[in-house]
Amino acid sequence: EDQVTQSPEALRLQEGESSSLNCSYTVSGLRGLFWYRQDPGKGPEFLFTLYSAGEEKEKERLKATLTKKESFLHITAPKPEDSATYLCAVQGENDYKLSFGAGTTVTVRA
C-alpha cells in the first residue's frame, strides 16, 4: 500500500524566513507526486506534479524537488498569504487514486 509521511506537522515562520517541508513516500512505481495547498474551508488547490527523481518545479516563492524516496517543498522569503496547509500525495503507476499525507500547516507571521 502507498504511504506518505509529511513533516513537520506544523511550521511557524516569520515573514521572509525561508524553510522547507518534507514528504517521504513509498509507492510501487511512481506515476506522479503532487503538492496541493489547502486554505481553511476550501478544497485542495493544485501546485505541482513531479514525475521523476531529479525533477524540480517552481511557482513564485515555492519550489518542489523530488528524489526516489522524498520530496521537498521549499518556501523562499514567505509572506503571510503563504499561510495554509500543504498536502503531498502520490499516485502509483497504474493508479487513478491519490494517497495523501496528513499535511503541514504553515503559519507566516508579519
Place this chain on the structure above:
Amino acid sequence: DTAVSQTPKYLVTQMGNDKSIKCEQNLGHDTMYWYKQDSKKFLKIMFSYNNKELIINETVPNRFSPKSPDKAHLNLHINSLELGDSAVYFCASSQSGKSYTFGSGTRLTVV
C-alpha cells in the same frame, strides 16, 4: 465558472437520517472521485467512477453508495448516518488520472 462544484456546502443532520451530496464537473474529465477528510485533515479515497463505471471502491461501509448518472456527475448517498460520518467530503475529477481538480467540499455534521 466553477470547475468542480458540490452541493450542499454544509449539511447538519441527525443520526439515522439518509442524505445525499451532489457533484458536477464541467472540465470534460472522464473520471470522478469521492474523498473523505477527517478532523485531522487526512484525505482518503472512497470511490471513483471512470466513464460511469465504478473503478475504485475502498473499504467503506455499505451505507455509502455512489452513483454516476453520466460522466459529469457523481453523487454520494449515505444511509443511516452515524456520528463517525461527520467529516468533509470532497469531490474531484481527472482525465484518466491526470489534471486532478478538487471541489470546495461538503462539511457533514451528524448530531
